[in-house]
Amino acid sequence: MLRVVAGAGAQMREAAVAAADAGVKRLSDEGRPRAVVVAGIGGSGISGDVLAAVAGPTCPVPVVVHRGYDLPMWVGAADVVIGVSCSGTTEETLSAVEQAAHLGCAVVGVGAADSPLADLVGRSRGIHVPVPAGRMPRASLWALSVPLLLAGEALDILTLGGSDIDAAADRLDEIAERCRPTSEAFVNPAKQLAIELGGSLPVVWGSSDLAGVAAYRLACQLAENAKYPAISGVLPEANHNQVVMFDGRYGKGEPPGEAAGSDTAADAEGAAFFRDQLDDPVTERLRLVILRDSVEHPRVARRREASRELAEDRGIEVSELTAEGDAPLERLASLIGLPDFASVYLALLAGIDPTPIAPIVELKTRILT
Known part of the structure; x- marks a missing residue:
């Protein structure tokens, strides 16, 4: 886990490249939406909070983070819905994105390649940004969040200075140096x-x-x-x-x-x-x-x-x-x-392995039965 945390700056830069390669800038063709809804849970859902925080109080439209199955009844074709699921299999997120597609919303996906989310977004003629496999959602914060920020810029709801991502990535690199394991x-x-x-x-x-x-x-x-x-x-x-x-x-x-x-x-x-x-x-x-x-x-x-x-x-x-x-x-x-x-x-x-999340895995197993 320490290795992943130390690589946060590189993760931010790689996510910007992945978003550009996926064609996030094409969202500018949609024009400014009535609202942006980010559907996500847990370590994926917080990417929506990052978008709302960076957009700030001057954001011209609401940014709503939806952590559940059914979209609010007000969501419609004038809105953009961004589904975020690191695994691409989160059932709540898939439910919300499927509803968004049926409502005629512009749909964006951020998550694993060749996943149910990627397939759903593809069938909805939306843009999907793949994230690297092998990392847990909480270890993929910037891989999940940076595509949302660039999507927000394309939708004209926030302005990222040309060097904002580079400056933030450099800051994370500097923190990693100060907080390295070999430092007393x-x-x-x-x-x-x-x-x-x-x-x-x-x-x-x-x-x-x-x-x-x-x-x-x-x-x-x-x-x-x-x-x-x-x-x-x-x-x-x-x-x-x-x-x-x-x-x-x-x-x-x-x-x-x-x-x-x-x-x-x-x-x-x-x-x-x-x-x-x-x-x-x-x-x-x-x-x-x-x-x-x-x-x-x-x-x-x-x-x-x-x-x-x-x-x-x-x-x-x-x-x-x-x-x-x-x-x-x-x-x-x-x-x-x-x-x-x-x-x-x-x-x-405390002598604890930071990686396992046994209660989450057990809970998912129980609700399948």
């Missing part, structure tokens, strides 16, 4: 982050919608690579719900007290009952992980600062990573590249 932990930021995360309950917040995609990605990578729980969120939303965890059992780490605001005998009795059930000491504490975008709303920047202060006042440790680069794609790549390494290092730190 005290100079390796990914190993440092893995050590910080170990033994904690990570709460990962992005300080913009773009950084929120990176936060979600880190939580998913921790789950799949390190088999480790994490919660992701984005500011300002997380300040209206998740922040209250700071005063809970895994935040302050204090024994449960009287129920706040209790004003009835029933409340008091309930608090006493649960206090008896929660006498065991907490061994893991929250750790706030802030993924800080260099482009933030001024009020969100203040919220980020205040969130850190609140956490530290309660004894909650904080890790913070700041986006590097100027263009959205490079900033996003910088917030994904280093945490991807950290998720693998955390697995190795």
